[in-house]
Amino acid sequence: MTTRRDLIKLSAIAAAAAAFPPLAWASKPGPVAKADKPLNILILGGTGFTGPFQVDYALKRGHKITLFNRGKRPSPEWPGEVEQLHGDRNTGDLKSLAGRKWDVCIDNPTSLPFWVRDAGQVLKGNVDHYLFISTISVYADGSKPGINEDAPLAQYKGKDAMAETQENLRADIENLYGPLKALSEAEAHKQFGKNVTIVRPGYIVGPRDETDRFTYWPHRIAQGGEMLVPGDGQDPVQIIDGRDLGEWMIRLAEAKTYGVFNAVGPKDLLPMDTMLRESEKVVGGKPTYTHVTPEFLEEQKVGEELPIWVPRQAGPYAGYGQVSNARAIAAGLTYRPYAVTVADLMTWFRSQPADRQAKLRAGITREREAELLKAWHARKA
Template sequence: MTTTRRDLFKLGALAAAAAALPSFASAASEAKPVGKAAKPLTILILGGTGFTGPFQVDYALKRGHKVTLFNRGKRPSPEWPSEVEQLHGDRNTGDLGALKGRKWDVCIDNPTSLPFWVRDAGKVLKGNVGHYLFISTISVYADGSKPGITETSALAQYKGKDAMAETQESLRADIGGLYGPLKALSEAEAHKQFGKNVTIVRPGYIVGPRDETDRFTYWPHRVAQGGEILVPGDGTDPVQIIDGRDLGEWMIRLAEAKTTGVFNACGPDYTLSMDAMLHGCQAVTGGGMTLTHVTPKFLEEQQVGLPIWVPSKDSEYAGYGSVSNQRAIAAGLTFRPLATTVQDLLAWFRSLPAERQAKLNAGITREKEAELLKAWHARKG
């Protein structure tokens, strides 16, 4: 099926998104000034140089907090002001000596996927931090087939021999089977080590500037190129994304409010369909495009997957496109307009070296897309 922009408005499920389309092009704007927090905090960020960490640091500094980073020191990071303290160690080897004998109001744990990382951090930090915030994932849920996953849904179960013996190497070797269960056990270990003063944040797809995965970037980049675009599904499948800045800044506000509990950090705060997302991208990038929808069965036969999209029909993963975020919204999670995310993401992406832009880390090439479109049209005859 080929869908044009006019066809979008015929789909009842897109009514809310369609109403917002006229404002998309002008929604992106300069960031608003950030006020100071009522009480400055001392914040330890484990990691801090990856995707969301720098956003946490930047926002925390603007709010008047003192920030300490702890990581291996091997990844390039922004040039922070001199007041940002940087400590180095290696959680893989248990080298946390730089944290011993220190106290912080808050610890934000960004990179952990292994339970022993939380255990070892607890040995050093227990009693020395007042609040522990852990970035988890919606992959902790056992069953992604049912829409409306909430924070109380059953979690994935670890089936290995010794979770504390798992390493980054074993995780990479079997990421589909270990990632969710090990994250779930890391959550449990956080509660074991830090008691009631724990916040668990479970994001889905994190997108926006600094996203090196290109999972979401593939779509606005492709829309900007125009022409006939191969789109999975019928256009109504729900899409959930969260800008890394929204996630990072919200975690600082959770720390300020001493908010504990478990939260699904998925966005936006309305139902966003695949087609609405693509037309939102087009409103920012301009140019013409034609959407050609192909069935999940066709993609399965062609052994092709496309990023961000999860089919809502005939798929065991349907629920991961409709995770409940009501608890997080009630706790103050807010979302930038889609236009802002798309505009800023493309500006960042286009600032990268030409060779990096030429080969995305997700999605399909234009040549592969043309091949698939040809096969689809031949089948439809």
């Protein structure tokens, strides 16, 4: 039940959001050229984060789109006709796909190998090209910079990968997510042969990002005041706008580009301080940045509460800010300006209901930040 105090708080948040200055750089979508050859594309999922960007771009390119999902999420307004098929991959209900043919299948949501196996059994011989969204978490060693697509993959240590469920995955995501994605990649090749494209993103950001992992930073910057920043400001950050990822996948389908690609960005190195100051140019806020050491954060038991950031010097994920994207760029991956990503993300976020903006799903609270800053200054005194 919403109390009077809640209503006052939400009203204050809405008023504060309205008080933010207009964002610089906000983008206006331009015309999209038609593809040379229209494709019949099946998208498994399609209503989550990146799927709608794929659908929107594909329709504008002149392709025919079919979505397959459980129908649990409302579909956005599409700029064209979209066929909707329903089923449930958890229960093996793929009847609506049987006997149909498509040029391309894009598999967005799969984290379990049996989902790929079941899709392959229904679609085998009826799909010419299979594109699978994986993750850089498939790599066995994330501690070293320069990880490329040929690096060894994480090994599954359970009893039966095909018996794993979403419940198991949620219960032990740190140990299961990467290995099960790696096995899903292997199953894709088993089911669809050489006509497979594996795309491995890292952090996906931009409008529609419900995780708030990246949103925390420009949102906090816009609030101003003294702001805690982890590390020395030189730790590299890798993110990719969901629109850049989604649109590139459609172009991979058009070109029949097969292989494995790290879909990370931006194109060039993005140190933490650069990320913050470039965000400040868009959202304003004029905070003062106080850098604290990784050792201090470890002592204060601050782990993933500060999202996106990983220290570059040491740790099991130290290489995650420096994954090689050379192969993807050579295959046509492009990036819109960082400022546009930030502006469009914050425009979207500030359009959300006040209660959605009230509590970010990632990052530390202002109260926790104040405690940490007080402890840091006391130590330095």
